[in-house]
Amino acid sequence: MNTSELTACATALVEPGKGILAADESSGTIKKRFDTIAVESTEDNRRDYRELLFTTAGIGDFVSGVILFDETLRQSAADGTSLAEILSRQGIIPGIKVDGGAKPLAGRPGETVTEGLDGLRERLNEYYELGARFTKWRAVIRIDDHLPSRHCLHANAEALARYASLSQEAGLVPIVEPEVLMDGDHSLERCKRVTEAAQQVVFRALRLHGVNLEGMLLKPNMVIPGVDHTPQASVEEVAAATLALLKRTVPAAVPGIVFLSGGQSDAAATAHLDAMNRLDANPPWRLSFSYGRALQAAPLKAWLGKTENVTDAQAALHHRAQLNGAAAQGAYSAAMENG
Numbered sequence: 001m002n003t004s005e006l007t008a009c010a011t012a013l014v015e016p017g018k019g020i021l022a023a024d025e026s027s028g029t030i031k032k033r034f035d036t037i038a039v040e041s042t043e044d045n046r047r048d049y050r051e052l053l054f055t056t057a058g059i060g061d062f063v064s065g066v067i068l069f070d071e072t073l074r075q076s077a078a079d080g081t082s083l084a085e086i087l088s089r090q091g092i093i094p095g096i097k098v099d100g101g102a103k104p105l106a107g108r109p110g111e112t113v114t115e116g117l118d119g120l121r122e123r124l125n126e127y128y129e130l131g132a133r134f135t136k137w138r139a140v141i142r143i144d145d146h147l148p149s150r151h152c153l154h155a156n157a158e159a160l161a162r163y164a165s166l167s168q169e170a171g172l173v174p175i176v177e178p179e180v181l182m183d184g185d186h187s188l189e190r191c192k193r194v195t196e197a198a199q200q201v202v203f204r205a206l207r208l209h210g211v212n213l214e215g216m217l218l219k220p221n222m223v224i225p226g227v228d229h230t231p232q233a234s235v236e237e238v239a240a241a242t243l244a245l246l247k248r249t250v251p252a253a254v255p256g257i258v259f260l261s262g263g264q265s266d267a268a269a270t271a272h273l274d275a276m277n278r279l280d281a282n283p284p285w286r287l288s289f290s291y292g293r294a295l296q297a298a299p300l301k302a303w304l305g306k307t308e309n310v311t312d313a314q315a316a317l318h319h320r321a322q323l324n325g326a327a328a329q330g331a332y333s334a335a336m337e338n339g
Contacts, residue, residue, distance in 0.1 A: 002171060006215025007255070009133050009173045013093060013217060014256030014286040017325045018064035020175075022260075022292035023050060024097035024136065025069060033296075039305035043071070051077045051086070052303060053296070056314040060090035062325035067095045067136050067175075067290070073127065084131035095134040095175070096127045098163065102140040111152040114139050114159055117166075124170035134173035136219065136290075137163040141180045141198050143226065148194060153201045161205035168212055175258065175290065177219035178202050182263045184226035188233045192223045192241050199249040213253035219290050220246070221262045222272055235268075239275035243283070252284035259287070261294035266320060267337055269294040270327045277330030288328045295320050 013020060025033065031041035039045055050072050053059075066087055073096055076082050084094040100116030114137065124135065139156035141148050156178065164174035178198045180191060199220065206213070223241040225233055233241070246257060261269040269291060276287050289295075298320050303313035319339060326332040 003212050006173055010215050010217055010255045013065045014288045015064050017329050018062055019289035019324055019328055020065045020258050021063050021295055022067045022290050024067040037304050047075050052310050052313055054086045056317050060092050062321035063092055065093040065095050067097055073130050093133050094131050096132040098135045099137040108149055112140050113155045117162055120166050128170050135167045136175040138177040143184050143186045143194050153198050157201040157205040160202055161209040164211045165209040173215055175217045175219045180221045182227050185228035186226040188225045188241055192245050196245050196249055213251055218257050219260055222259055235271050235275045238272050239279050243276055243280055254285050256286040258290035261291045266294045270323050274327035274332035289324050
């Protein structure tokens with residue numbers, strides 16, 4: 001593990017005004033997205049869609065890295081150039097999702113633990129050779145009146161820490177993602193308490209496993225009430241609660257925090273990020289984004305699987321990336337949505 005290279009890569013991923021595009025949908029997830037536009041989820045169609053995203057002119061001005069799925073990292077564009085190489089030519093760092101998905105946690109109905117540690121060391125070494133320079137692992141934490149259990153938090157924190165340690169051993173920057181879901185009717189305060197508990201356990205495990213904090217990134221949820229809760233919180237309330245929580249849990253050694261959008265609308269995810277950067281212009285870590293649907297929904301709708309729509313789809317992606325790049329510097333306004 002070269003700690004200076006890990007730190008340099010982690011820092012580059014949160015360069016001011018830039019963030020991460022999450023394009024690591026599993027085969028099942030990308031099929032669901034393609035179903036919404038009546039496009040068959042074939043290998044060629046998935047390749048064409050990802051190529052559309054990655055070849056968008058100027059996208060490297062706002063996107064520092066892209067998280068890929070295993071299939072995508074191995075694919076080549078129509079001209080034979082690997083998709084990872086296309087990203088590198090745009091000045092974008094290729095990354096890879098390495099977890100095996102959330103599975104039922106034994107003895108804990110309604111809770112999950114993320115699997116994928118078996119054979120991970122070998123896969124990480126292969127991904128490095130294929131051009132990846134960072135990784136991502138997602139844990140899923142569900143809230144209700146009784147959940148999450150301490151057992152669930154500790155099981156997922158242990159898996160995240162083992163993954164992060166193995167990634168750094170292979171020379172790859174780990175993005176640690178303990179996601180507290182928006183599903184349910186919990187309050188903002190309840191989300192804050194659960195997210196704080198989850199992150200405290202995660203960072204304790206990371207230290208125990210010797211993870212270099214300067215060579216990793218955190219990908220957390222924002223502190224938001226459940227989707228069924230009334231009333232919903234204002235943009236300012238979400239920003240204040242999220243910042244207060246992070247200052248209690250995330251060491252200053254971590255270079256950056258790249259938020260997931262977690263079911264928010266495109267505009268809401270952008271506005272919340274912007275509000276946090278306005279509320280504190282000099283936080284201990286850089287506050288940026290690692291958005292999937294919040295960046296891809298617009299280009300997917302514009303594309304519709306048609307070659308003649310590629311230019312419009314790329315314009316839609318460029319616009320959303322530009323808005324989030326502005327939000328990462330506290331320079332976004334709602335008026336920019338109409339640009």
